[in-house]
Structures are given as C-alpha cells and as structure tokens.
Amino acid sequence: MSIDVLRQRRQVVDARRRFDGLRLVSSDVVAPGVGESWQRCASTLPTELGAPIALFDHDERWEASAIRRAAPAIVDELSHLALSEDYIAAITDDDGHILWSAAGRSMAGRAEQVNFVRGASWNESVAGTNAPGLALRTGRPSAVFAAEHWSTSVQEWVCYAAPVHGPSGDVVGVLDLSTLWRSASPFALTTVTAIARLIEQQLVADPVRAGLGSRSALELRVLGEPTAVVNGRAVKLSQRQFEILAILGHRGSCRLDELHDLLYGDRPVSTSTLKAEISHLRQALGGAIASRPYRIDLGLDLDVTRVLDALAGTEPLDAIDDYRGQLLPFSESPYLTELRHRIDVATRAAVLRSADVGAVRRYVDVNPYDIAVIEHGLTLAPPGEPAHELFRARRAAASG
Numbered sequence: 304m305s306i307d308v309l310r311q312r313r314q315v316v317d318a319r320r321r322f323d324g325l326r327l328v329s330s331d332v333v334a335p336g337v338g339e340s341w342q343r344c345a346s347t348l349p350t351e352l353g354a355p356i357a358l359f360d361h362d363e364r365w366e367a368s369a370i371r372r373a374a375p376a377i378v379d380e381l382s383h384l385a386l387s388e389d390y391i392a393a394i395t396d397d398d399g400h401i402l403w404s405a406a407g408r409s410m411a412g413r414a415e416q417v418n419f420v421r422g423a424s425w426n427e428s429v430a431g432t433n434a435p436g437l438a439l440r441t442g443r444p445s446a447v448f449a450a451e452h453w454s455t456s457v458q459e460w461v462c463y464a465a466p467v468h469g470p471s472g473d474v475v476g477v478l479d480l481s482t483l484w485r486s487a488s489p490f491a492l493t494t495v496t497a498i499a500r501l502i503e504q505q506l507v508a509d510p511v512r513a514g515l516g517s518r519s520a521l522e523l524r525v526l527g528e529p530t531a532v533v534n535g536r537a538v539k540l541s542q543r544q545f546e547i548l549a550i551l552g553h554r555g556s557c558r559l560d561e562l563h564d565l566l567y568g569d570r571p572v573s574t575s576t577l578k579a580e581i582s583h584l585r586q587a588l589g590g591a592i593a594s595r596p597y598r599i600d601l602g603l604d605l606d607v608t609r610v611l612d613a614l615a616g617t618e619p620l621d622a623i624d625d626y627r628g629q630l631l632p633f634s635e636s637p638y639l640t641e642l643r644h645r646i647d648v649a650t651r652a653a654v655l656r657s658a659d660v661g662a663v664r665r666y667v668d669v670n671p672y673d674i675a676v677i678e679h680g681l682t683l684a685p686p687g688e689p690a691h692e693l694f695r696a697r698r699a700a701a702s703g
Contacts, residue, residue: 308487312449319450336441337451340432344453348431354418354456355430361422365402367590369475370394370467373505378403381478381498385410390491391419393479395435398582398594399426402476410482417456419481430454434462435477442466442474444496449484459483463492465499470507473593478502520602521588525549526610526646527628527669533588533601544584546634552605553642556598565638610646619653620662626650628669655679660690667694672701 318332324345328338344352365371371378371394378394382405385392389407391414396402401421406414414420427436431453437445444465450458462481469475480495522532529545531538540548550565551557557565563577585592593600606625613622630643654666654676663680667673677698684690 308485311487312484315448316450333451334446334448336437336443336445337432337447340427340437340440341453343427344431347428348453352431352454352456354416354454355423355425361400361402363586364396364400364590365421368394368396368402369469369506370478370502371403374502377498377501377505381405384494385480389482389486391479391481393419393435393481395425395439395477395479396590397439397473397475398424399429399436399439399477400424400582401435413460413483414481417454417460419457433457434464434481435479438464438466438477438479439474442468444492444499446492448487461487461491463495465492465496467499467502467506469503474595475506520604521548521591521599522604523548523552524606524627525552525631526606526626529631533591538587540584540587542631542633543580544587545631546636546639547580547584548599549605549607549631549634550636550638551592551597551599552603553607556596558596562597566636568635568637570635607642607646610650614646614649614653619649620657620659622650622653623662623665626666626669651676658683660684664690664693667697671697674698674701677701 314332318328319341322328322341322345324342328341330338333341381392381394384390385405386407389410391404391406391410393401393404401419401423404414404419404421419425424430425433425435427433427440430436432447433452433454434445434447437447444463446461446463448461452458452460452462460481461484462479464477464479466474467476467478478495478499480491482491520534522530524530525545525548529540529542531540531545531548546566547562550562554565559574559577563572563574566577581592581594581597588601591600592598606627607630610622610625613619613625626646630646631639632643634640634643650666651670651673654663657663660680660683663676663683667677667680670676677694680694681691681698684694
C-alpha cells in the first residue's frame with residue numbers, strides 16, 4: 304500500500320464526514336461525478352445505507368445479454384483476470400442488475416457479505432454512489448474509491464467500471480472490477496475500459512448475434528381483449544404489463560417518474576413496485592424493455608396507433624377495422640382512461656357521420672347497446688334488407 308493511496312483515503316473520509324448534503328464537494332478531493340452523486344443520494348437515500356438486497360432473477364437475462372452473446376471469449380478473459388488478481392469482476396444489465404460475476408478467493412466472500420452478487424441491483428437509485436451505477440448514469444468510465452461509496456458496506460472497496468455501448472449508442476451494460484482500496488491501481492480503470500471497448504467492437508461487427516440487429520416485432524392489441532405476440536409467438540402478460548406497454552407504445556418513452564404518474568396517478572404505489580413490474584415485463588419480452596428512458600425495444604405494431612391515425616386522417620372509418628372494443632377497460636390509469644375516452648368518442652362520432660352500413664354494423668357488434676348508432680343504422684339500411692333486420696333485433700335487445 305502506497306503513502307499516496309493512504310493519503311487519498313484520509314482526504315475522502317474527511318470529505319464524506321464534512322459533506323452536508325448541500326454544498327458540492329470539490330473534484331480535487333473526490334473523483335469526477337462523485338460529488339454530484341452524493342447530492343442526489345442525500346435527498347433519496349439514508350446516510351448509513353447498507354448492502355442492497357438481491358431480488359432479481361438474473362439467469363434468463365444473462366442468457367439474453369448482448370454482452371454475453373457478442374463476446375463470450377472476452378467474458379472468459381475477464382473471469383481469468385478476476386481469479387488470478389483477486390478482484391471481483393461483474394457485468395450488469397442496462398438497469399444496474401448484476402447478471403454475471405467472478406471473484407478471486409478473498410474477494411468472493413467479501414462480495415457475498417455486501418450483496419455484490421448476481422441478481423443484486425447496484426443502480427445508484429438503490430445502492431447509492433458506486434462505480435457501476437455512476438458509469439450507467441453518465442455513460443462514461445468511473446472509479447469510486449473507499450468512502451466515496453455512499454453505502455457504508457463497501458467503503459473498504461475501490462471499484463472501476465466502464466459502460467458498454469451498443470451500435471445505437473445506448474448503454475447495454477457495465478463492466479466492473481473491484482478490490483479493496485489498499486490495492487487500488489490506476490491500471491484497473493484502463494483495463495476495464497479497454498475490455499468494454501473490445502466488446503463494443505464485437506457489438507458493431509455482429510449486432511444480430513448480440514440480439515441488437517434485426518429486431519423482433521411486437522404485435523400489441525389493447526383495444527378489446529388484449530394480446531401480445533412477439534415474432535409470431537403469443538406472450539402471456541398481466542393486466543398491469545399490458546397497461547405499461549400501452550403507455551410506452553403510445554408515448555414512445557417515459558422516465559420512471561413520468562411512467563409512475565401516468566400509470567398510477569395519485570394512488571399510493573411505490574416506484575420500486577413499478578420497477579419490479581418493468582423487470583418482470585422485460586423478462587417476458589426477452590429483455591426488450593430499454594431504460595433511461597423506458598421504451599419498447601422492438602418493432603411495434605400497435606392497434607391504438609392505427610386507430611388514432613385513421614381518425615385523424617381522411618378515411619376515419621378505417622379505424623373500425625381495429626376498433627374491437629374499449630382500450631383496456633379494466634385500467635384505472637389516468638393516462639389510459641383519458642385516451643380510452645378520446646378513442647371511444649372519436650370513433651363513435653365518425654360512425655354517426657358515416658353512410659357506410661358495414662362500418663355501422665361492425666361498430667354495433669362491439670357496442671350492441673348504443674341506441675343512437677343502432678337508430679342511425681336503421682336509417683341507412685332499407686327495410687327488408689338483412690342489415691335493417693339486424694339493427695331492429697339489436698334495438699329490441701338494447702331496449703329490453
């Protein structure tokens with residue numbers, strides 16, 4: 304252990320002790336980005352934050368990971384480095400969950416003690432200031448030394464992390480090398496950054512192998528009975544998952560706080576509950592929910608989009624082809640409730656303005672108790688015609 308490292312630790316410990324949550328700490332004392340991270344953590348996390356709890360089922364996500372698929376040999380090299388140099392090496396997904404790790408003899412036990420293990424979330428919002436979380440947030444290589452960590456459980460550590468960017472520039476995961484602060488080395492950050500760049504080259508060279516090219520398609524139907532089909536395969540989803548997909552599909556993307564408000568409104572539901580829902584949904588779709596902001600990372604065919612485009616265009620009755628019922632009628636989401644009302648009102652108005660008997664019939668099939676539309680159909684279909692008799696029967700049933 305060098306005198307410089309010991310001096311650095313004393314300075315960082317002193318800076319953390321004097322940090323009041325308000326004033327920004329000088330980057331001459333702590334690593335770049337750490338002071339800003341401390342300020343974010345001060346408003347959301349306890350000062351004496353312990354180890355994160357491992358709750359995430361990582362196996363399926365690791366199998367689908369672009370990093371694993373693109374560069375299995377490089378992952379093996381990372382494992383060898385960790386074992387031979389007594390580091391712990393880890394790879395996270397794009398939300399900070401550890402999907403893979405390997406550790407030397409002494410670091411393996413220490414990693415278990417602080418839950419730096421597969422399945423644990425080390426996103427800054429959960430674990431406070433740490434290198435993987437900082438790299439994920441900033442998109443740049445990061446080092447976090449000793450008491451620069453927000454969590455007291457890892458203040459004996461030094462961590463070096465580098466983000467891995469996909470061909471589109473999005474961060475698909477983070478590589479991390481960690482050890483005790485006494486063994487800090489400036490070469491560790493250089494090493495992990497170089498490995499990340501090699502993986503990025505593999506992702507660019509063969510995006511299809513990594514699962515980042517030739518995106519699968521999601522056919523999402525949320526008008527009437529909801530269904531989801533990915534690449535020709537039906538996917539079973541919960542009502543809440545359909546709500547999330549409907550919002551993201553219509554909006555395009557949402558930050559976590561935005562999605563929470565659109566989905567729950569004023570209902571007392573925690574953001575951690577929403578994040579768990581998104582995590583389960585991501586697994587159901589094979590990893591196809593991207594984050595920062597949240598969005599559907601698939602080619603999307605959404606019935607709501609087609610209906611709204613038709614209603615706003617020159618052929619509004621084309622909307623009837625996709626209007627098979629209300630938009631997720633079970634949903635209490637304020638955003639979806641408003642959208643449901645808008646679609647219902649606009650579709651009904653288009654039908655009432657129409658002279659197309661077929662369109663009126665298809666609408667009445669979906670809304671068999673709408674007397675005004677049934678009467679409109681009776682005025683359009685001449686007596687004696689099958690359509691006229693059908694509308695008469697519909698009126699009798701609706702009036703009874």
